[in-house]
Amino acid sequence: MRYYTVMVNGEERVAASQDGKELFVLETFADMNALIAAGNVATFPEDAQKISVGDVTSLSPIPHPKQDVLCLGINYTAHAEEAERFSKESFGGERPYPIFFSKRVCYSQGTDAPIPAYTGLVDSLDYECELGVVIGKDAKNVKREDVQDYIFGYTIVNDVSARNLQTRHKQWYFGKSLDGFTPMGPCIVSADEFAFPPKLRISCRVNGEVRQDSSTANLITGITDIIVMLSEGMTLKTGTVIATGTPAGVGMGMKPPTFLKPGDVVECEIEGIGVLRNYIEE
Structure with a gap:
């Protein structure tokens, strides 16, 4: 469904x-x-x-998330390499454990809605196409064999990021939490529509040019481990969205880095879910 x-x-x-x-x-x-x-x-x-x-x-399938959207950082190997090339100080180093962070989301916009450019505050606006996991019931101390019972479905999240704010503050919360930085959609597809774990083609286009093209099979930390690890120390409330990380091909990874500008159209697509299309506000 x-x-x-x-x-x-x-x-x-x-x-x-x-x-x-x-x-x-x-x-x-x-x-x-x-x-x-x-x-x-x-x-x-x-x-x-x-x-x-x-x-x-x-609209976004969940315009008003109950909690901050939880996120995985550097969760595809090739993306880890391109991020370190952009800023070794901010993104480099050993990562023996998953990187978890969150995005403040006052309101999530849906497909065909604008993304604010924040001219004057942001000079390196970037996209990140991600598979979003929607939790179906309160989850605490979830066992590996029970993970599927806690997943309601999947959606697409564009983890929009201001790279200059990330590197300036040396943390990711502010640079990823500006209003309008968490488009989701176009829908939630129920978990029973996919084999588990879902191995789906994930891609992103900017003005029709393919920038990202990978598979969710390439996640470093998979969905089972994500939910088990997070639920050990916190309750994942019903409706919580977990953005599982982005593959290589973001703007900061290009040579030279190429960021979004007003008028650009960003299309995030995941096999079996659809296309989340947004444009950068003029």
Whole structure:
């Protein structure tokens, strides 16, 4: 099943689709967090409003995350190498354990929405296409064999980053947490649609040029280890989003580094989920 948050008659509504074309509006749920807490929807009410996905504005599937989005840093080998080339002081060194950090998200925008340029504050705006894991129920001290029971589904996250702020502050929180830096979408696809762990093609295009092209099979720290490790020390609340890291091909890894500018169009695509398309605000 595919789950969307859409605008219907000026209001946010949760909708579901089996084919990604026809949506059924689910009036029972106040928002996506309520639907996730209830679990996967198997059938639609007979009186559910039907609309075409092309006739509505799709928002982020979770416009208002309950918690900060949790993230994995340097979780693809080739990306680790390009990051260290850009700034060894900020991104270099041995990494015997996964790098966890978070993004403050006051509001997550969806596909076809703008990303602020922050001209004057940000001079090195970058993209990071990532597989987002959506937690389906409160998770604490999860055993490896039970991890799948805690995953509601998957989405696409663009972990937008201000590289100058990352290197200036020598930490990642501020440079990745500016308003508008966490687009998600276009939907959440339920976990039962994929084999586990999902091995999906992940790619990113800027103005039609392919910049990133890899597979989630190449994660250094896989989804099972991520959830087991995080849940040892914290409760992952229902609806928590975990961005699992980005592959090589980001702007800071290019020679010379090439960053986003106003008017650019960024398309993040993951096999089986869809395309998250955003443009940099003029």
